[in-house]
Amino acid sequence: MGTKKLHPSVEKFKAFTKTHPLILKEVRGGKKSLQDFFEEWYILGEDDPVWEKYAAEGSETKEKTGGRSSWLNQLGAMLENLDPAQVQGHLQHLTEAITAVQNVITQFTGGQTPQSQAPQPKGPFSFRKD
Template structure:
């Protein structure tokens, strides 16, 4: 019993050193049992733990680069992009309303359902 408890404590210490492994369980990619069995069979120095660590480092670098780019954005530039998006959405909305009004004119009051009005448009 004492050896089992010691192994469990060693595994917990290993997890504290490698918090990215804990995330795999939280993300439901792995189970505690699977991780413990792999750790028990292959040890702490196995490549599988290094691969997980490098993936975590890569994701941290990616997040850091995104953060840096966001910090370097100019407020005026952001406002200009938002205005351009707003104008584009208004233009699309206008086109859609024109299309809908043309469809309803062609369908006329005799169209009973939406499908019939579309069929009239495509004839």
């Protein structure tokens, strides 16, 4: 079976709808038919201000899906607002809490650390002499 080649104006309209995703959203919602949009596009042209509202949401969805860069921007703004002295204080409190937990564990284990029976080799490789 051979595939039919679309008319050049239909191919242009197809490319236009990819840059204006709200058109297809309204068609799927049943508000307007694709034929109606095509006729308006054919008469008004691509540069008519009518089409701005159909492209606006498309750029918003790109920002939402490309959230990685916006997330990094938010992180950068948050880091700019941090007070180094306050961060240092929080780290000091965290260190003290970890030390206290280590002391409690040492008390419960009787101050003994588990020791292995075999001596540890001095170098990175364990060789025996023949």
